[in-house]
Amino acid sequence: MVAVTDKEIHIIKNGNVTSPHGFSAGGLHTGIRKTKLDFGWIHSDNPATVAGVYTLNTFQAAPLKVTKESIEKDNKIQTVVVNSGVANSCTGKQGMSDALEMQKLTADKMNVSTDHVAVASTGLIGVPLPMDNIRTGIEAMTNREHYSPANFATAILTTDTVTKHMAVQIEIDGETITIGGAAKGSGMIDPNMATMLSFITTDAVIDHESLQKALKHTTNQTFNMITVDGDSSTNDMVLVMANGQQNNSVLNESHPQWNDFLQAFQYVCEGLSKQIARDGEGATKLIEVNVTGAASNETASQVAKAVISSSLVKTAIYGSDPNWGRIITAVGYSEQPVDPDKVSVSLGEIAVVESGLPVDFDENEGKQYLENETVKLNVDLQDGPYEATAWGCDLTYDYVKINASYRT
Amino acid sequence: MVAVTDKEIHIIKNGNVTSPHGFSAGGLHTGIRKTKLDFGWIHSDNPATVAGVYTLNTFQAAPLKVTKESIEKDNKIQTVVVNSGVANSCTGKQGMSDALEMQKLTADKMNVSTDHVAVASTGLIGVPLPMDNIRTGIEAMTNREHYSPANFATAILTTDTVTKHMAVQIEIDGETITIGGAAKGSGMIDPNMATMLSFITTDAVIDHESLQKALKHTTNQTFNMITVDGDSSTNDMVLVMANGQQNNSVLNESHPQWNDFLQAFQYVCEGLSKQIARDGEGATKLIEVNVTGAASNETASQVAKAVISSSLVKTAIYGSDPNWGRIITAVGYSEQPVDPDKVSVSLGEIAVVESGLPVDFDENEGKQYLENETVKLNVDLQDGPYEATAWGCDLTYDYVKINASYRT
Numbered sequence: 001m002v003a004v005t006d007k008e009i010h011i012i013k014n015g016n017v018t019s020p021h022g023f024s025a026g027g028l029h030t031g032i033r034k035t036k037l038d039f040g041w042i043h044s045d046n047p048a049t050v051a052g053v054y055t056l057n058t059f060q061a062a063p064l065k066v067t068k069e070s071i072e073k074d075n076k077i078q079t080v081v082v083n084s085g086v087a088n089s090c091t092g093k094q095g096m097s098d099a100l101e102m103q104k105l106t107a108d109k110m111n112v113s114t115d116h117v118a119v120a121s122t123g124l125i126g127v128p129l130p131m132d133n134i135r136t137g138i139e140a141m142t143n144r145e146h147y148s149p150a151n152f153a154t155a156i157l158t159t160d161t162v163t164k165h166m167a168v169q170i171e172i173d174g175e176t177i178t179i180g181g182a183a184k185g186s187g188m189i190d191p192n193m194a195t196m197l198s199f200i201t202t203d204a205v206i207d208h209e210s211l212q213k214a215l216k217h218t219t220n221q222t223f224n225m226i227t228v229d230g231d232s233s234t235n236d237m238v239l240v241m242a243n244g245q246q247n248n249s250v251l252n253e254s255h256p257q258w259n260d261f262l263q264a265f266q267y268v269c270e271g272l273s274k275q276i277a278r279d280g281e282g283a284t285k286l287i288e289v290n291v292t293g294a295a296s297n298e299t300a301s302q303v304a305k306a307v308i309s310s311s312l313v314k315t316a317i318y319g320s321d322p323n324w325g326r327i328i329t330a331v332g333y334s335e336q337p338v339d340p341d342k343v344s345v346s347l348g349e350i351a352v353v354e355s356g357l358p359v360d361f362d363e364n365e366g367k368q369y370l371e372n373e374t375v376k377l378n379v380d381l382q383d384g385p386y387e388a389t390a391w392g393c394d395l396t397y398d399y400v401k402i403n404a405s406y407r408t
Numbered sequence: 409m410v411a412v413t414d415k416e417i418h419i420i421k422n423g424n425v426t427s428p429h430g431f432s433a434g435g436l437h438t439g440i441r442k443t444k445l446d447f448g449w450i451h452s453d454n455p456a457t458v459a460g461v462y463t464l465n466t467f468q469a470a471p472l473k474v475t476k477e478s479i480e481k482d483n484k485i486q487t488v489v490v491n492s493g494v495a496n497s498c499t500g501k502q503g504m505s506d507a508l509e510m511q512k513l514t515a516d517k518m519n520v521s522t523d524h525v526a527v528a529s530t531g532l533i534g535v536p537l538p539m540d541n542i543r544t545g546i547e548a549m550t551n552r553e554h555y556s557p558a559n560f561a562t563a564i565l566t567t568d569t570v571t572k573h574m575a576v577q578i579e580i581d582g583e584t585i586t587i588g589g590a591a592k593g594s595g596m597i598d599p600n601m602a603t604m605l606s607f608i609t610t611d612a613v614i615d616h617e618s619l620q621k622a623l624k625h626t627t628n629q630t631f632n633m634i635t636v637d638g639d640s641s642t643n644d645m646v647l648v649m650a651n652g653q654q655n656n657s658v659l660n661e662s663h664p665q666w667n668d669f670l671q672a673f674q675y676v677c678e679g680l681s682k683q684i685a686r687d688g689e690g691a692t693k694l695i696e697v698n699v700t701g702a703a704s705n706e707t708a709s710q711v712a713k714a715v716i717s718s719s720l721v722k723t724a725i726y727g728s729d730p731n732w733g734r735i736i737t738a739v740g741y742s743e744q745p746v747d748p749d750k751v752s753v754s755l756g757e758i759a760v761v762e763s764g765l766p767v768d769f770d771e772n773e774g775k776q777y778l779e780n781e782t783v784k785l786n787v788d789l790q791d792g793p794y795e796a797t798a799w800g801c802d803l804t805y806d807y808v809k810i811n812a813s814y815r816t
Contacts, residue, residue: 059740059748059764090736090748092765125733126766234737311719312811319812325533328498329642332467340467340498356467357500358534397805403720404727 008170009264012178015167016149017042020178020203021245026147027155028140030133032085032123039083039137040155041106042199047076047116048241051212053219055236061089062099063119064235070103070115075208077241078116080199081106081141082156083134084184085123089234098129105138120197122158122184122235153182156197159402160184164275170264172257173248177204181268185226185276198223198238198272204261205244206251213253214265215240222269225301225390226277227309238269277391278374282398286374287317289390293381299336300381300388306334307377307390314395317375322366324352327377342382348375355382416578417672420586423575424557425450427588428611429653434555435563436548438541440493440531447491447545448563449514450607455484455524456649459620461627463644469497470507471527472643478511478523483616485649486524488607489514489549490564491542492592493531497642506537513546528605530566530592530643561590564605567810568592572683578672580665581656585612589676593634593684606631606646606680612669613652614659621661622673623648630677633709633798634685635717646677685799686782690806694782695725697798701789707744708789708796714742715785715798722803725783730774732760735785750790756783763790 018025027040050071054064071077081102088095099119107114121129140146153163167180183198206214215238223238251261278286289307294300307313310330316323324345331338345353348369352361369375426433435448458479462472479485489510496503507527515522529537548554561571575588591606614622623646631646659669686694697715702708715721718738724731732753739751753761756777760769777783 056743057737057740058742058744058746059736087733090733090761090764090766125736126761234740311807315808315811318808321812325495325498328467328533329465332465332642334466335464336466338466353498353534356498358498395808397808399719400723400726400803400805400808403723403803404729 008260009267010169012167012169015180016153016165017180017182017199017201018149019167019180020201020243022046022203022243023201024147025149025152026141027151028137028146030137032083032130032133036157037151037155038085039133040152041082041141042080042152042201042241043110044078044241044243046243047078048243049206049208049211050075050077051208051215051240053215053238055234057234059090059234061087061121061235062091062095063088063102063121064237065096066099066103067118067120067237071118073115076116077118078112079106079110080118080120080239080241081138082120082197083137084156084158086121086127086129087123087125087235088121088129090126091128094128098131101131102129102134102138105135106141109138109141118239120235120237122156122195122197125234149182156182156184158184158195159281160279162279164272164279166268166271168264168267170260172204172251172261175246175248177246177248177261178202179264179268181272183272183276185279196223196236196276200238200240200268202240202242203245204242204251205246205248206242210252211240211242214262218262218266218269222266222273225304225388226273227305227390227392274391277393280393281402282396283393284396285317285372285394287314287392287394288374288376290376290378290387291381292378292387293383294386294388295337295381295384297386297388299338300386301390302336303331303334303338303379303381304388304390306330307379308392311395314392317370318394318396320367320370322347322352322363322370327379328353331379338381339383344380344382346378416668417675418577420575420577423588424561424573425588425590425607425609426557427575428586428609428651430454430611430651431609432555433557433560434549435559436545436554438545440491440538440541444565445559445563446493447541448560449490449549450488450560450609450649451518452486452649452651454651455486456651457614457616457619458483458485459616459623459648461623461646463642465642467498467642469495469529469643470499470503471496471510471529472645473504474507474511475526475528475645479526481523484524485526486520487514487518488526488528488647488649489546490528490605491545492564492566494529494535494537495531495533495643496529496537497533499534499536502536506539509539510537510542510546513543514549517546517549526647528643528645530564530603530605533642557590564590564592566592566603567689568687570687572680572687574676574679576672576675578668580612580659580669583654583656585654585656585669586610587672587676589680591680591684593687604631604644604684608646608648608676610648610650611653612650612659613654613656614650618660619648619650622670626670626674626677630674630681633712633796634681635713635798635800682799685801688801689810690804690808691801692804693725693780693802695722695800695802696782696784698784698786698795699789700786700795701791702794702796703745703789703792705794705796707746708794709798710744711739711742711746711787711789712796712798714738715787716800719803722800725778726802726804728775728778730755730760730771730778735787736761739787746789747791752788752790754786
C-alpha cells in the first residue's frame with residue numbers, strides 16, 4: 001500500500017487517460033456486442049515512450065503477440081486500439097493476420113507508423129475477430145463525436161459493471177506532471193495478469209528503461225496482487241505511454257524526484273487494481289489482506305495471495321462470518337515457512353488470533369465489521385520486517401450465476 | 409485411472425472397513441453435533457501394520473501430531489478413534505493434552521497399548537475438544553449396540569451429504585484378500601490432503617515399508633488428485649491398517665503378485681476419491697479431467713489439477729456450458745511447458761479443440777453431454793507418453809450457500 005499525503009499527490013476528480021496533456025481517447029458501438037460500446041482507442045499527439053507487461057499464460061492471444069513485437073522495435077507507440085466481445089485468442093493464423101490488419105488499418109487512418117499502434121482484444125476465446133465491425137470502428141476513429149475518455153473506459157469492459165479510471169498530479173522539477181489510467185477487469189482476475197487490460201498515460205518525460213522498470217516493480221505490488229477467481233487469461237496486459245509533453249528533466253532512478261514519480265505511478269496502479277478487485281464478478285465487497293512481519297518479500301506476498309484466493313475465506317466474507325479458521329488454514333497451505341505459534345490475525349481492528357491461539361472476541365462485533373463494503377484481514381507472522389497487501393472480493397451467488405451462463 | 413477386469417478384482421456390494429477379517433467398527437452420537445453421529449472407531453482384533461500420509465498444511469492439528477508420533481514408534485495400531493464437529497486445531501497446549509487424553513482413555517477402554525491408538529478430529533478450528541462428549545463416546549466403545557461400519561462411516565462426516573465406503577477382494581497366493589475403506593470429504597478437498605479423512609483396512613500380510621510406499625504412490629494418483637475448492641486443511645490424513653489375518657506370503661515389491669495388490673489398493677483409493685469429489689459441497693456433477701500426451705508426469709498432473717481447480721471451468725460445467733476456452737485458459741496458466749499449437753480438447757467424445765484450433769461442433773450436443781452426472785474433460789497435449797487424471801465437482805449456488813453460513 002502506498003502512504004500518500006495530499007500535499008504530494010493531487011487526485012483529479014473523475015480523472016482519466018486523457019487527463020495528461022496531449023492524449024485523446026474515444027469509443028463507440030460497432031456491433032460486436034449487442035448494445036454496449038465495444039471499440040475504443042487512446043491516441044497521443046506524438047509517439048510516446050512505452051512500457052508493457054503481459055500475461056504469463058502459455059496461450060497468448062494474437063493481438064498481444066502483435067503489440068509486444070511492435071513495441072520492441074523502438075519502444076514507442078502513438079495509438080492504442082482495443083475491442084471487447086471477442087478476444088482473438090486460439091484463432092491460429094487467421095487471428096494473427098486479423099490482428100495485423102487491425103493494426104495496419106488503424107495506422108493508416110490515424111496517420112501513424114504501423115509499429116506505433118498497439119492492438120488489444122478481450123472477450124470470448126476461439127472466435128475469429130469480426131473484421132467488418134473492426135473496420136467500422138477504425139473508420140470512425142477520426143470522427144470527433146466519438147471522442148470521450150468515458151467512451152474508451154466503457155468500450156474496453158466485458159462483464160465489468162462499472163468503468164475503472166483515475167488520474168493524479170505531482171510536481172516534478174516545478175512542472176505539473178499528470179498520470180492517468182483506465183482498466184477493465186471482472187472475472188478471471190488473478191496475479192500474473194488475468195483478463196485484465198490496463199492503459200496508463202502520462203505527460204512526464206521519462207526514459208524507456210526506467211519506465212519499464214517502474215512498471216514491472218509496481219505491477220508486482222498492485223495488478224499482480226489482485227485476484228477474483230484465480231484464473232488468468234490469454235489476453236492481459238498493462239501498457240504505459242509517456243508522451244513527454246511536460247518539461248521536467250528526464251526521469252530515471254538518479255533523478256532526485258524519482259521516488260515521487262514512482263509513488264504517484266504506484267498510486268494510480270493501486271487505485272485501478274482496487275477498482276478491479278471490488279468489481280469482481282458478482283462481488284459485494286472489496287477484501288484487503290495485509291500481511292506483516294514476514295521473513296521475506298516472497299513469504300509476505302505468497303501468504304497474502306493464499307488468503308485472498310481462498311474460496312472458503314471469500315464465501316465466509318460474503319456471509320459476514322468471522323470464521324478465522326479459514327484464514328489460518330490458507331496461511332498454513334501457502335507453502336511458506338511460517339511458524340504457526342507466532343501467527344496473529346485481526347479482522348479490521350478486532351483481534352481474533354494471537355500467536356497461534358484464538359482470542360475471545362465478540363462474534364457479533366466481528367460479523368458487523370464484515371458487513372462493511374471494504375474488509376481488511378490482517379495477518380501478522382511476527383517473523384520479520386517484510387509485508388505485502390493483496391486485494392480481492394467475496395464469492396457470491398452472483399459469481400456462480402454470471403459464470404454458469406456467460407455464453408449460452 | 410485403474411483399468412480393472414472383473415476377473416482380477418471382485419467388488420463387494422456395500423463393502424466397508426469391516427469387510428476384511430478381524431476388523432470391527434462403530435459410531436454413536438455424543439452431543440458434539442446436534443443430532444448427527446459424531447464419534448466413531450475402527451478396531452482390529454490384533455495390532456495392525458500401519459501406514460499414513462498427512463496434511464502438508466503448516467498448521468497441523470493436535471490429533472494429527474499425536475497419531476503421527478505414536479505410529480512412528482513401532483508402525484502398528486489397533487484402534488482408530490475419530491470425532492467430527494470439532495477439529496482440535498489451533499488449540500495450543502490444551503489441544504495436545506486433550507488429544508493425548510482421548511488416546512489414553514481409548515487405549516484403557518479397549519485394552520490396547522496407548523501407542524496403538526490413532527486419534528483423528530474434523531470440524532471447526534480453534535474450538536477446544538469437548539472432552540465430556542469424547543469421554544461419553546469412549547465409554548460406549550465396548551457397547552455392542554453401537555457396532556456397525558455404517559455408524560462409523562456416518563460418524564466421521566461433516567458437511568458431507570452421503571457416506572463414502574467400499575471394499576474389494578483379490579486372490580493372492582490362493583488366499584482371498586479383502587481391502588475396505590471409509591472416507592469423509594466435502595468442502596476444502598484439495599491435492600495434498602484437505603479436510604479429508606480416509607481409513608483403509610486390509611487383512612493382507614504386508615510389511616510396513618511396502619505398505620507405506622504403496623500408500624504414498626497411490627495417494628499421489630488418487631487422494632491428491634481431487635479438489636473441491638482448492639483449500640487444504642489442518643487435520644487431514646489417510647491411514648491404512650493391515651492386520652495380516654490372511655495367510656498370504658508377506659507382500660512387498662518382490663512378491664510376484666505385488667502389482668495385483670497395488671491395483672486393488674489403488675482401486676479402493678480411487679473409488680473413495682471419486683465418492684469424495686462427487687460429494688463436494690453443493691456439487692451436482694463429478695468432473696474427471698484426463699490429461700494425455702504429456703512430456704512428463706509432473707506436466708500431466710499439474711495440467712489436470714489446473715483444469716479441475718478452475719472456478720471458471722467448474723461454473724461452466726454447472727451451467728452445462730461447453731465453453732472450452734476456459735479449459736484452454738487453465739491449461740495455459742498451469743505453468744507447465746505446453747505447446748499451444750498441439751493441445752486438443754474433447755468433452756467426452758466430442759472434439760472441441762484440435763491442435764490449438766477450435767473444431768466446429770454442435771453446441772447443443774456439447775450442452776447435452778455436460779448435463780450428465782459424470783463429465784469427462786479430455787486434454788491431449790500431444791507432446792509425450794505421460795498421463796494423469798484428476799477429479800472434482802462443479803461450483804454451484806449451493807457451494808456458496810453452505811460456505812457463507814457454515815458457523816453463524
